Amino acid sequence: MKQPAGVILAGGQSRRMGGGDKGLLVLGGETLLARVIARLEPQVAEVALNANGDVARFEGFGLPVVADSVAEYPGPLAGVLAGMDWAATRGHSHIVTAAADTPFFPCDLVPRLMLAAENAPIALAATPDPERGMARHPTFGLWPVDLRDDLRAALADGVRKVVAWTDKHGTAMAEFPATPFDPFFNVNTPEDMARAEALL
Incomplete structure (x- = not known):
């Protein structure tokens, strides 16, 4: 498999943050989005941003x-x-996706997803969870581009949950440690932002 392209997912509505673009919030002097770009860019062939509305803000x-x-x-x-x-x-x-509000995701995300995908068409990142065993992080995945028409049809049929679609195709898990904290911790609320500042 050649090096995939990277896609940063920033298309959500950020309701728990009071609306607006979470990726444009500033953490330690840099936007969350700038931090995500800096982590993803060295791991992929090129990067695009998935976002809706006026593109001028990016x-x-x-x-x-x-x-x-x-x-x-x-x-x-x-x-x-x-x-x-x-x-x-x-x-x-292939593409690898990363969420725009997750500033600490692993710097070896892509190679480990690619390794996991040797046995399945799709690979999702996962970390240990005391209650659920391995918890999948569906916005951090490796996706084959040739499944796009299947995904388009699934969305037209009303499928919304990531794992409802991925499980149909066979999905590997790339497992990452969750110590000293879960690297896929994302900023959803003002309290999360305070926690991110502490982690920084």
Whole structure:
């Protein structure tokens, strides 16, 4: 497998944060989005941003911005599809997605997803959870671009949960340690932002 393209998912509505773009919140002098770009860029061939609305607010990042092609904010799968469609025009066979509000995700995310995907078409990141065993992080995955028409049809049929679609195709887990904290910790609330500042 060649190095995949990277797609940062920033298409959500950030309701728990009071709306707006969580990725543009500043943590330790840098936006969350800038931190995510800095972690993802060295691991992939090129990066695009999945976001909806006025693209001008992301001009300073120098990334192509791809919007959902499915109306009414159907969730992360719409962002995955938008990323797949963009990657197909660029000649990539796979994309890796990362969430725009997760500033501490692993610097070896992509190689470990690629390793996991040797046994399945899709790979999702996972960390140990005391209650659920391994907890999957569905916004951090490796996705083959040739499944995009299947995903488009699933979204048209009303599928919204990531794992409801991925489980149909066979999905490997790339397991990451959750110590000293879960690297997929994401900023959803002002309390999470305070915790991120403490972790920094």
